[in-house]
Amino acid sequence: MxxxxxxxxxxxxxxxxxxALALPALAQEAGxxxxxxxxxxxxxxxxxxxxxxxxxxxxxxxxxxxxxxxxxxxxxxxxxxxxxxxxxxxxxxxxxxxxxxxxxxxxxxxxxxxxxxxxxxxxxxxxxxxxxxxxxxxxxxxxxxxxxxxxxxxxxxxxxxxxxxxxxxxxxxxxxxxxxxxxxxxxxxxxxxxxxxxxxxxxxxxxxxxxxxxxxxxxxxxxxxxxxxxxxxxxxYDDTSDGNDVGYVGLMPGYAATAWYHGKVDRAAWGGDIEAFLTGARTFAIEEYMPALMHGVNLPADRRDRVIATLSRFTGLSEVFLDRANMRVSLQRFQRELRRNEGLSVGRLDSRYTGVEVDGVGERPETDPSFYGxxxxxxxxxxxxxxxxxxxxxxxxxxxxxxxxxxxxxxxxxxxxxxxxxxxxxxxxxxxxxxxxxxxxxxxxxxxxxxxxxxxxxxxxxxxxxxxxxxxxxxxxxxxxxxxxxxxxxxxxxxxxxx
CATH class of the missing domain: 3.40.50.1820 (Alpha/Beta hydrolase fold, catalytic domain)
Incomplete structure (x- = not known):
């Protein structure tokens, strides 16, 4: 599969x-x-x-x-x-x-x-x-x-x-x-x-x-x-299997919205207007982030640094983390990393929800707090x-x-x-x-x-x-x-x- x-x-x-539990069969006699x-x-x-x-x-x-x-x-x-x-x-x-x-x-x-x-x-x-x-x-x-x-x-x-x-x-x-x-x-x-x-x-x-x-x-x-x-x-458009860079692009404005909700971005720079912020995230995703991913290892170093800095400002993730991730952050890694220092992960179905994480260095959430909630x-x-x-x-x-x-x-x-x-x-x-x-x-x-x-x-x-x-x-x-x-x-x- x-x-x-x-x-x-x-x-x-x-x-x-x-x-998985099998549903009881409807009782019926032969014929x-x-x-x-x-x-x-x-x-x-x-x-x-x-x-x-x-x-x-x-x-x-x-x-x-x-x-x-x-x-x-x-x-x-x-x-x-x-x-x-x-x-x-x-x-x-x-x-x-x-x-x-x-x-x-x-x-x-x-x-x-x-x-x-x-x-x-x-x-x-x-x-x-x-x-x-x-x-x-x-x-x-x-x-x-x-x-x-x-x-x-x-x-x-x-x-x-x-x-x-x-x-x-x-x-x-x-x-x-x-x-x-x-x-x-x-x-x-x-x-x-x-x-x-x-x-x-x-x-x-x-x-x-x-x-x-x-x-x-x-x-x-x-x-x-x-x-x-x-x-x-x-x-x-949201699957980040190896080689499918467009999945990162489809996710990125959602990461930005989540970072906005959890106070991990500079809201004042956008006048406190989430709609303006997400419009900016969409534009960056298409016009800068996607081309950078397509350039791959041939992306010039100075341009890479600029994209990482902007990506950090939108997603709330550190430039060091984004650099080490090659600008490609899977969903589960984002769920853990955004509030890792607080011992929390964010939800997948609803990223407003948070869950307590016992393992402070894990790459993925224990489960989805927005479902068990x-x-x-x-x-x-x-x-x-x-x-x-x-x-x-x-x-x-x-x-x-x-x-x-x-x-x-x-x-x-x-x-x-x-x-x-x-x-x-x-x-x-x-x-x-x-x-x-x-x-x-x-x-x-x-x-x-x-x-x-x-x-x-x-x-x-x-x-x-x-x-x-x-x-x-x-x-x-x-x-x-x-x-x-x-x-x-x-x-x-x-x-x-x-x-």
């Missing part, structure tokens, strides 16, 4: 450091066809000045092979608002997280669903009880919502003669979720509704694969818009909500993240490269569907899917720039855990759907 292709998978499995398990309930939520009453349906949808045999049970939670007589007037949004191997609880309980987990201001969720409230920022006012857990996540699993590995890959995952979407549209008679895909992290790559599956065949499902939340489509609260809140509010009485193991392994990173005709790149599928979909709008949502302090890497990718030929809309937040990978960013990001998604 190529290191670039395993990037997101290693991120989450290493962060959790848990053994017996199981039935999907489904729970329906009623609910309501106030968004703005609108009280929305809805039907919630949590349960399984069976995928089937060409002979009609069930192959997988996809667990999804749908919210359909009352009062829609004409499906053409009511959009539907399919929502999923990433990993690969993550259930959709983060976007479900964190931002879009009718109830929301409220995290404490301190960057540590602690232990139960956790605060769950009616979500005044839900987007149920503009769209029905379907939160989808791919095979191996949540309670979704392979059934019949299938195995999880049949669904664990860029194309395999896209094919299974495309089948789920077609089934859902048919069962709910929503083929003529406006359709949106909302995905986070690997979920953005999943959107690329889904657009290939849904719009790349003769039986098209045309999509009105997609929200790419913490985008990773072309791994070249939130994971317990989301799992507990999601499962409590399923049981108490939606009436789901399952006691099987619920895989928040970590139950998927052996991912097939071969993306087929996405291109002959050593790095996954599904961007061509999105640009093709835009060329063939003039109504497709793309919202790109990036946190400045996200070092897992850096904002500048996304910019570099969308700057490439093939995209209709008038239909690509970037929005930025002073937060990390899960920008919605930062309350001011929650407000603006939901407004941005609402505008994508409502406009």
């Amino acid at each position: 190529q290191s670039g292709k395993s990037y997101m998978f290693r991120l989450f499995t290493a962060a959790l450091a848990v053994a 017996e066809t199981p039935e999907p398990r489904v729970w329906a309930s009623r609910g309501q939520v106030t968004v703005g000045d609108q009280r929305i009453r809805y039907t919630a349906t949590a349960g399984e949808t069976f995928l089937r092979d060409s002979d009609g045999n069930p192959t997988a049970a996809i667990f999804a939670t749908s919210y359909v608002a009352d009062g829609t007589s004409d499906p053409r007037t009511r959009p539907v949004a399919f929502v999923f997280n990433g990993g690969p191997g993550s259930a959709s609880l983060w976007l479900h309980m964190g931002v879009f669903g009718p109830q929301r987990l409220v995290l404490p201001d301190a960057m540590d969720d602690g232990a139960a009880p956790f605060d769950v409230v009616e979500n005044a920022y839900s987007i149920l006012d503009v769209a029905d919502l379907v939160f989808v857990d791919p095979v191996g996540t949540g309670w979704s699993r392979a059934i019949g003669d299938s195995e999880g590995s049949d669904f664990w890959g860029v194309n395999e995952d896209g094919e299974s979720l495309a089948q789920f979407i077609r089934i859902w549209l048919s069962e709910n008679q929503r083929w003529n509704s406006p359709k949106y895909l909302l995905g986070e992290s690997y979920g953005t790559l999943r959107i690329g694969s889904l657009l290939n599956q849904l719009e790349g065949s003769y039986t098209d499902v045309s999509i009105n818009g997609v929200a790419l939340i913490s985008t990773v489509l072309d791994f070249r 939130i994971d317990g609260s989301f799992t507990a809140s999601m499962l409590d909500y399923f049981g108490r509010t939606l009436g789901v009485d399952l006691t099987e193991y619920y895989s928040t993240i970590g139950g998927v392994r052996g991912w097939n990173w071969d993306a087929g005709d996405s291109g002959d490269n050593n790095y996954i790149n599904v961007a061509p599928w999105i640009s093709r979909a835009m060329r063939q569907n003039s109504d497709l709008e793309v919202l790109v949502q990036q946190g400045y302090y996200d070092l897992a899917t850096p904002f500048f890497a996304a910019e570099l990718m969308f700057n490439q030929p093939g995209f209709d720039q008038e239909r690509v809309h970037f929005r930025y937040y002073e937060a990390g990978h899960m920008m919605y855990i930062h309350h001011p960013s929650l407000l603006t990001m939901t407004d941005d998604v609402r505008a994508l759907i409502a406009d």
Whole structure:
């Protein structure tokens, strides 16, 4: 497996450091066809000045092979608002997280669903009880919502003669979720509704694969818009494998944002304006840093010294360290080095978070403090909500993240490269569907899917720039855990759907 292709998978499995647990198989006698398990309930939520009453349906949808045999049970939670007589007037949004191997609880309980987990201001969720409230920022006012857990996540699993590995890959995952979407549209008679895909992290790559599956065949499902939340489509732009210098360039403005947040740069020199500072970082990255890396050992000594000095002023790292690193600082080294003298590392998913490091000379963080600072609260809140509010009485193991392994990173005709790149599928979909709008949502302090890497990718030929809309937040990978960013990001998604 190529290191670039395993990037997101290693991120989450290493962060959790848990053994993959197999989901219990659905008990069935020989020759017996199981039935999907489904729970329906009623609910309501106030968004703005609108009280929305809805039907919630949590349960399984069976995928089937060409002979009609069930192959997988996809667990999804749908919210359909009352009062829609004409499906053409009511959009539907399919929502999923990433990993690969993550259930959709983060976007479900964190931002879009009718109830929301409220995290404490301190960057540590602690232990139960956790605060769950009616979500005044839900987007149920503009769209029905379907939160989808791919095979191996949540309670979704392979059934019949299938195995999880049949669904664990860029194309395999896209094919299974495309089948789920077609089934859902048919069962709910929503083929003529406006359709949106909302995905986070690997979920953005999943959107690329889904657009290939849904719009790349003769039986098209045309999509009105997609929200790419913490985008990773072309791994070249943030992977620092040997020889891929562009990865350092994609990361560098994210390093600068992190140094700004932790007070390791001269803010006064930029008038205290982070936007001006990051504009300067972008310009330096493209016009000075990248050419210097391309010159390699032939870079003149005086020019090397100037680039290192400027790089130090933007990243907060010492000139001596940058010189010894040959101006190439991997993400894990940056996480350790920025606040090493204080015995701290910074987070990867959200570099505002810090973790205490016992090993003062290590090159990499013990783990990611921006993940262990939130994971317990989301799992507990999601499962409590399923049981108490939606009436789901399952006691099987619920895989928040970590139950998927052996991912097939071969993306087929996405291109002959050593790095996954599904961007061509999105640009093709835009060329063939003039109504497709793309919202790109990036946190400045996200070092897992850096904002500048996304910019570099969308700057490439093939995209209709008038239909690509970037929005930025002073937060990390899960920008919605930062309350001011929650407000603006939901407004941005609402505008994508409502406009």
